[in-house]
Amino acid sequence: MSTFKSLGLDENLLQAITDMGFETPSEVQEKAIPILLQEETDIVSLAQTGTGKTAAFGFPMLQKINPDSRTTQGLILSPTRELCMQITNELVNYGKYVKGLNVVAIYGGASITDQAKQIKKGAQIIVATPGRMKDMIGRRMIDISKIEYCVLDEADEMLNMGFYEDITEILSHSPEDKSTWLFSATMPKEVASIAKKFMHKPIEITVGSKNVSTDSVSHEFYLVNARDRYLALKRLADANPDIFSVVFCRTKRDTQKVAEQLITDGYSAGALHGDLSQNQRDIVMKSFRNRQVQMLVATDVAARGIDVDDITHVINYQLPDEIETYTHRSGRTGRAGKSGVSMVIVSKSEVRKIGAIEKKIQKKFEKKDIPGGMEICEVQLFHLANSIKNTEINHEIDMYLPTINEVLTDFSKEELIKKVFSVEFTRFYNYYKNAKDLNASAGSGDYSENDSKDTVRYFINIGGKDDFDWMSLKDFLRDLLELGKDDVYKVDVKDSFSFFNTDTKHQELVLGVFNDFKLDGRNISVEISKDRGGRGRGGGRGRDRSRGRGRGGFKGKSGGRDKGGFKKRSSGSGDDRPKFAGKSRRRSERPQNSGTGGKRRRRN
Ligand code: ADP
Ligand code: MG
Numbered sequence: 328m329s330t331f332k333s334l335g336l337d338e339n340l341l342q343a344i345t346d347m348g349f350e351t352p353s354e355v356q357e358k359a360i361p362i363l364l365q366e367e368t369d370i371v372s373l374a375q376t377g378t379g380k381t382a383a384f385g386f387p388m389l390q391k392i393n394p395d396s397r398t399t400q401g402l403i404l405s406p407t408r409e410l411c412m413q414i415t416n417e418l419v420n421y422g423k424y425v426k427g428l429n430v431v432a433i434y435g436g437a438s439i440t441d442q443a444k445q446i447k448k449g450a451q452i453i454v455a456t457p458g459r460m461k462d463m464i465g466r467r468m469i470d471i472s473k474i475e476y477c478v479l480d481e482a483d484e485m486l487n488m489g490f491y492e493d494i495t496e497i498l499s500h501s502p503e504d505k506s507t508w509l510f511s512a513t514m515p516k517e518v519a520s521i522a523k524k525f526m527h528k529p530i531e532i533t534v535g536s537k538n539v540s541t542d543s544v545s546h547e548f549y550l551v552n553a554r555d556r557y558l559a560l561k562r563l564a565d566a567n568p569d570i571f572s573v574v575f576c577r578t579k580r581d582t583q584k585v586a587e588q589l590i591t592d593g594y595s596a597g598a599l600h601g602d603l604s605q606n607q608r609d610i611v612m613k614s615f616r617n618r619q620v621q622m623l624v625a626t627d628v629a630a631r632g633i634d635v636d637d638i639t640h641v642i643n644y645q646l647p648d649e650i651e652t653y654t655h656r657s658g659r660t661g662r663a664g665k666s667g668v669s670m671v672i673v674s675k676s677e678v679r680k681i682g683a684i685e686k687k688i689q690k691k692f693e694k695k696d697i698p699g700g701m702e703i704c705e706v707q708l709f710h711l712a713n714s715i716k717n718t719e720i721n722h723e724i725d726m727y728l729p730t731i732n733e734v735l736t737d738f739s740k741e742e743l744i745k746k747v748f749s750v751e752f753t754r755f756y757n758y759y760k761n762a763k764d765l766n767a768s769a770g771s772g773d774y775s776e777n778d779s780k781d782t783v784r785y786f787i788n789i790g791g792k793d794d795f796d797w798m799s800l801k802d803f804l805r806d807l808l809e810l811g812k813d814d815v816y817k818v819d820v821k822d823s824f825s826f827f828n829t830d831t832k833h834q835e836l837v838l839g840v841f842n843d844f845k846l847d848g849r850n851i852s853v854e855i856s857k858d859r860g861g862r863g864r865g866g867g868r869g870r871d872r873s874r875g876r877g878r879g880g881f882k883g884k885s886g887g888r889d890k891g892g893f894k895k896r897s898s899g900s901g902d903d904r905p906k907f908a909g910k911s912r913r914r915s916e917r918p919q920n921s922g923t924g925g926k927r928r929r930r931n
Pocket of ligand 1 (some may be wrong): 348349351352353356374375376377379380381382433493634
């Protein structure tokens with residue numbers, strides 16, 4: 328295995344690499360860095376999002392430019408302001424031991440005179456978005472007539488965003504004999520044509536197979552009636568209390584609408600789209616980065632720049648028009664060695680598109696059911712139990728304990744537990760008890776399933792914490808129970824517990840095996856869940872009561888901590904949700920969590 332040193336990097340860069348904690352080069356770095364260091368060549372490099380492309384071009388560029396000269400020698404074009412700033416930051420970090428280095432970011436939405444001033448001081452490397460760059464070249468604020476290296480980063484994204492003309496214009500001001508380094512996650516024909524037009528015999532390197540999404544992402548789809556889309560979204564969020572997600576909508580309007588509705592319904596959500604001012608976007612992104620916003624609702628264009636690790640779920644509220652876009656969306660999760668889930672909410676008329684996406688990404692989707700009300704109640708209940716278990720005690724309350732004890736003196740531990748849970752749970756239960764089944768039937772589609780079967784849903788007290796995902800848990804159960812391939816289904820893994828189904832005929836076997844079962848010395852218990860999982864339940868009448876329900880009810884960020892406090896929701900959106908006198912706290916009154924980002928439990 329190669330090291331950064333063996334790739335040919337200089338000592339001052341190696342020192343920065345050590346400081347940053349990078350241990351070994353990623354595949355794209357391993358392939359690109361030696362070539363770029365040794366040859367003056369054009370290159371086309373295809374690698375998924377999150378594979379370390381910035382360093383793959385950043386290090387060679389830093390090593391090759393002359394920091395003693397004030398001439399602009401390297402230009403990096405990137406699609407969005409966010410990315411532009413990110414790349415600039417990375418380069419500044421990589422080059423912190425390069426004396427005299429000046430990397431300047433050029434992007435729209437900020438003062439052009441300030442940027443021009445910075446350039447004037449002498450910038451060896453400029454990182455720019457195409458629009459602003461073209462503008463500044465036009466105003467003769469920037470001279471790129473002597474650049475030696477030009478990087479087209481996220482080329483597919485730039486072309487998607489309609490920057491073809493701008494790029495052509497910009498490059499017409501650069502020398503013929505420069506080297507052009509193109510980096511892209513995918514290779515649509517537009518990128519191929521730009522490579523052909525602007526590059527000379529480029530060396531092509533590919534990491535992984537082209538257009539295939541990463542293995543760390545599993546793909547799921549949920550079939551609902553179009554009018555239930557929003558309710559389905561909420562259920563998915565409720566069934567995943569620790570969700571940290573990007574929700575993709577197709578239009579700015581839908582993006583705004585869904586975000587507003589989520590906020591009204593008490594979720595920590597935010598909107599990101601092009602009609603917002605740059606300042607508004609920055610605020611949303613900041614809240615998202617530090618986890619104050621758990622659900623970022625975004626358009627594809629606006630989300631281009633998002634490079635946030637640890638996103639647990641990408642939710643396709645609507646499918647994109649272009650399949651290619653799906654790859655970009657799902658690539659927002661499952662980064663940096665973590666696993667992630669890409670969920671698609673589809674209506675009957677769109678379900679065929681799933682097959683087309685499967686073909687493109689060469690991965691299978693799992694058809695899953697929108698969780699029923701009872702299942703969500705159970706998830707939230709156990710989540711509450713775990714939150715209580717993991718809560719650090721706040722000793723500020725010590726002085727009130729005698730009085731509190733006096734009030735509660737007549738209750739046993741058991742009664743107290745029941746009461747504590749009822750405080751949150753009754754409310755929750757009332758919202759969900761009559762919730763209807765949101766799953767639409769597939770009709771004649773390819774994705775019909777065992778919905779009419781006599782089925783039992785089980786709860787089991789192992790989950791993601793024990794290193795299971797749905798596939799490994801399914802395998803584990805099948806092996807243990809000695810059942811056939813399709814006999815264990817609807818496996819849903821949460822953090823510290825999971826659900827699965829078998830046909831009723833296997834119920835005795837399952838309960839028997841788990842009657843007294845230990846895994847690594849720990850008692851594993853399986854119980855029949857009240858929810859049958861997906862369809863086939865009663866309670867189909869009436870409207871969904873979950874509207875306006877306190878999703879945060881069992882999870883909170885009060886007191887600057889991640890677990891423990893109970894977030895209360897704002898009042899609902901004018902529906903009939905029960906009101907809890909004195910319990911609902913307005914959002915603005917909610918304790919702010921200050922910088923708890925790093926404390927959030929990382930998912931692996
Ligand atoms: P891409 O441009 O391919 O989407 P980035 O260049 O943004 O990926 O890198 C993704 C993340 O991985 C960044 O946080 C970066 O600092 C980190 N990273 C890059 N190379 C390495 C490495 N060799 N070892 C560890 N982390 C790395
Ligand atoms: Mg990148």
